[in-house]
């Protein structure tokens with residue numbers, strides 16, 4: 614997993630984020646994901662809004678809310694706009710069939726709600742996120758009182774779920790929705806759709822980090838070049 618607190622400029626992430634921002638059209642309602650790569654898309658959209666682009670955005674976290682406000686992007690909600698034209702978001706791992714794993718920042722629940730509300734779901738990553746097959750531990754948002762039950766059910770599926778420790782406080786990472794974030798290691802996940810369905814049946818998991826609804830992925834490289842997969 615990348616260093617989430619790294620503040621240094623990342624040309625690959627910037628190239629991918631800016632490329633996705635180019636897809637946004639005047640009048641669009643836009644879903645804004647969370648994380649360091651989406652941050653570049655939010656910045657680029659803010660620059661376009663200052664030049665007259667008329668959009669409204671639905672955020673996926675306190676982080677993207679703060680970034681959008683700072684960038685001057687007008688906000689709306691799914692209550693007011695249940696169907697979004699486009700959602701742009703980062704990912705932690707992308708497989709050869711554009712299945713992605715998200716939730717390295719614990720925001721995948723609202724990110725999934727927003728991505729499934731959008732007509733187009735665009736993923737932005739740097740090339741370090743690409744792999745043939747999903748193999749990272751899958752982030753889970755878990756109801757706190759169900760943590761032991763979730764660990765037990767994940768073990769029955771052949772995995773091992775652990776509570777994600779917070780880095781600047783004692784105890785677990787608490788999501789923006791007030792739940793625990795756990796990470797479940799299963800090794801390689803060769804059939805993400807089937808596996809996602811199984812995880813959705815685990816009682817106590819509010820949402821898992823496997824997304825199978827990606828339309829396009831922009832991959833940014835260190836030299837600023839971009840690759841589009843769709």
Ligand SMILES: O=C[C@H](O)[C@H](O)[C@H](O)COP(=O)(O)O
Pocket residue numbers: 615617646647648649650651702703704705715716717718719720721724
């Ligand atoms: O929970 C966090 C989100 O799913 C992020 O979009 C994902 O972790 C990728 O973040 P980054 O672009 O910072 O690597």
